[in-house]
Amino acid sequence: MNAFQLYRRYIAASIRAQMQYPGSFLMMAMGEFIVTFTEFVGVWVLFGRFGQIRGWTFAEIAMFYGTVNVSFAIADSISRGFDVFGPQFVKTGNFDRLLVRPRTTILQLLGYELRLSRIGRLIQGVVVLTIATHLLGIGWDARKLLLLAAAIASGVALFVGILVLQATLAFWTVESLEIANTLTYGGVEAAQYPLDIYSRWFRDFLIFVVPIGCVAYFPIVRLLGHRAPLPAPGWLLDAAPLSGFIFLLIALRVWRVGVRHYTSTGT
């Protein structure tokens, strides 16, 4: 059985398990949708008072907002195994069992769970993108769809990368640290607005260190044909989505260092 087939089996099992409690699943998905949608209402309220933010309209913000939420919903759904890695695998010593199986740890952790409740956030993101498309009158052609797909895929890679790094940290700290939330949830929060509204130090951090800014901001600027308020050459705008994948590759390298460092807690 190759890796892909095995992954499909893992996921099928995970979905079956979650569907044992359909009520709980529905409530959590609903809750997820309402929470994230309320946040969007908050953005709408502020635009009602201020009209625009540094030249960006509400509809344009909705494009950023929708894109980054779709990315995060997918990443968070597939990376559950990394998210709970500290308490579920390191602390309990369960990681030993993963190591003796003839498959990569990455595959096994990806297959740990496909969190279905994240569909609430996903639907919210899609709804917001639809609203934005409608308000802006975007005519979707192949190029624009490709840009959006690149932005979303790159965002997924980036957020998975952050969660892998969070899990790697657990090799040393055992517990998962809440501090990683600053990059996941905090990253979503920050990337919901265009990068150019932030202070220089924060912007540079979001472009060069953890490229949350690159994955959504540059492709969407390109897609909207908005004059880029941040001076950047055209080729850089096109290459920006690569940054998410590069980040993920680096994260996976760091993960391997962590695995080599791992000593079992011995329970």
Place this chain on the structure above:
Amino acid sequence: MTSLRPYLTVFRMRFVLMLQYRTAAVAGFATQCWWGFIKVMVFAAFFRSSSVHQPMNFAEAVTYVWLGQAFLALLPWLSDPDIAQMVASGNVAYERLRPLDTYFYWYARAMAWMIARAVPRALMMFAFACLIVPLLGMGDWRLRLPATPESAVLFVGAIAVTVMLSSAMVMFLNLGCVITLSERGVNSLVVPFVLILSGNLVPLPFFPNWIQPLLFAQPFAGLVDIPYRIYFGGLTGRTALAGIAQMLAWTIVLGFVGHRALSAAMNRLQVQGG
């Protein structure tokens, strides 16, 4: 209630226990600083984009944001995890045996839990946002002191009522947990309303004018909006007192209804486990 002593003891024990989680407090604090900065930067960008008169100025909005980070633990985020566990394991039945009023017993626990999480975080946040932020060269983004001594006194009173109000709301989450036998559903459905109606997400004065009277009257305003506006002088004198009165009234109403409902629920308690 014949004597307050058992409830005070419960309160003290829980408080001391929660103070043990220092690492969690520090990690939470770092996260909150980061969130505070993002929110402040978004407000800074909004205020620079528009010259329209706003319901509060930039300095006040920044103060509102930092206060929100400082007192984040005072929101009724979730039902008491220990009670959720008792419900799941069936140990909740033991609560029937205690010679105490279950409502006040749990209420004291909720309050201790809340205060113990809030106090260290609030102290750190005040130190950070009042002192360190200006030292970093971001004077415009600092947390201001209360507008006047009168505001300060009223704020202390208001935030004390917030703790009582929020504990009464946690009791409703506990109640939902006892009735539905699971804490997850209740928590996930309540939190969004808390976030938006308290002013945590966006300060309530920024909402459209026509809805303001309604927002001021609803119970969640007392969690965030009313005390913070008292702090920076947005609500003064009689309006401030009216705000505090509103909070007290809701606390009493929620406490009364919650007490009745919990007694009823405990009388036909479903016990899980075996």
